[in-house]
Amino acid sequence: MVNESDKAEKMTAALRKAGIRVTRQRIALLGVIADADDHPDAVELHDRARAVEPSVSLATVYRTLSVLEEQGVVHRHSFEGGGARFETAHEEHHDHILDVDTGEVIEFQSDKIEQLQDEIARELGYEVVHHRFELYCRKVRRS
Amino acid sequence: MVNESDKAEKMTAALRKAGIRVTRQRIALLGVIADADDHPDAVELHDRARAVEPSVSLATVYRTLSVLEEQGVVHRHSFEGGGARFETAHEEHHDHILDVDTGEVIEFQSDKIEQLQDEIARELGYEVVHHRFELYCRKVRRS
DNA sequence: TCTATCTTTGAGAATCGTTATCATTCTTAT
DNA sequence: ATAAGAATGATAACGATTCTCAAAGATAGA
Numbered sequence: 001m002v003n004e005s006d007k008a009e010k011m012t013a014a015l016r017k018a019g020i021r022v023t024r025q026r027i028a029l030l031g032v033i034a035d036a037d038d039h040p041d042a043v044e045l046h047d048r049a050r051a052v053e054p055s056v057s058l059a060t061v062y063r064t065l066s067v068l069e070e071q072g073v074v075h076r077h078s079f080e081g082g083g084a085r086f087e088t089a090h091e092e093h094h095d096h097i098l099d100v101d102t103g104e105v106i107e108f109q110s111d112k113i114e115q116l117q118d119e120i121a122r123e124l125g126y127e128v129v130h131h132r133f134e135l136y137c138r139k140v141r142r143s
Numbered sequence: 144m145v146n147e148s149d150k151a152e153k154m155t156a157a158l159r160k161a162g163i164r165v166t167r168q169r170i171a172l173l174g175v176i177a178d179a180d181d182h183p184d185a186v187e188l189h190d191r192a193r194a195v196e197p198s199v200s201l202a203t204v205y206r207t208l209s210v211l212e213e214q215g216v217v218h219r220h221s222f223e224g225g226g227a228r229f230e231t232a233h234e235e236h237h238d239h240i241l242d243v244d245t246g247e248v249i250e251f252q253s254d255k256i257e258q259l260q261d262e263i264a265r266e267l268g269y270e271v272v273h274h275r276f277e278l279y280c281r282k283v284r285r286s
Numbered sequence: 287t288c289t290a291t292c293t294t295t296g297a298g299a300a301t302c303g304t305t306a307t308c309a310t311t312c313t314t315a316t
Numbered sequence: 317a318t319a320a321g322a323a324t325g326a327t328a329a330c331g332a333t334t335c336t337c338a339a340a341g342a343t344a345g346a
Contacts, residue, residue: 055298
């Protein structure tokens with residue numbers, strides 16, 4: 001069972017190993033990201049981090065998110081409308097459904113999609129470096 | 144066989160039918176979009192349109208593209224990196240491969256993908272409004 | 287623990303793509 | 317030809333993000 005403080009510790013360990021300094025501001029942000037079970041944007045993360053450590057600026061949030069992304073511990077998603085949203089890089093690859101009414105993000109995983117896209121690319125003489133697969137959806141309501 | 148001037152005529156007809164005025168600037172832009180067989184961005188379209196009709200401003204390019212998108216005759220794609228890119232709305236739905244080395248856009252169509260995404264959404268209680276499926280790829284080179 | 291080095295920081299300016307403002311010009315139906 | 321209203325160019329404003337730079341802080345070593 002991986003809890004939130006384990007996640008934060010793993011991320012700080014990754015930073016230390018890469019020779020990147022672990023500052024008060026970064027500790028605060030890592031805690032906030034580890035705790036998040038949604039997909040917050042930079043401003044939202046800034047608000048949450050400031051509640052823990054008031055001396056965190058938005059510039060530092062952006063800078064740290066870029067560092068964490070480079071280290072592969074955080075993923076950035078630029079969904080339609082609004083700014084980028086972030087999540088901890090958990091091991092299983094997944095794609096996203098976006099509820100167009102609520103903005104909620106739901107994760108899903110499909111092996112078929114993964115193999116299908118490789119097939120499609122190969123057939124055209126390409127290999128997939130990465131992909132974007134986002135379903136903009138509406139909840140089905142039963143009568 | 145649908146040639147480029149047919150495309151432009153269809154688009155102007157769509158505008159007229161919707162009570163939207165057909166100006167010199169819009170005619171120029173429609174011609175340019177109909178001729179394009181790539182996926183140009185707004186600045187590129189502005190450059191091409193100015194070559195035909197010098198009195199086209201970038202603001203009008205953006206405004207007209209929004210109008211054309213609302214009318215469903217043009218599609219806008221926000222691929223990773225850089226601004227939005229545009230194409231005429233041809234009848235067959237398709238998705239895109241992006242060559243990460245050259246920036247080139249290749250279109251492809253897959254019925255399997257379409258039905259698979261509907262399945263995935265339905266299973267989670269959603270119906271797909273629209274989707275984004277982009278493969279960021281590299282050309283496979285044979286030795 | 288003290289220092290030296292070198293990274294990170296906050297504040298705000300700058301950037302990029304895009305949209306809004308507004309007075310003037312142009313399309314279109316009459 | 318004319319009136320009414322839509323579209324225009326120029327430029328300001330915008331939102332998200334990155335950059336700049338002097339000041340503060342983290343880390344390794346003595």
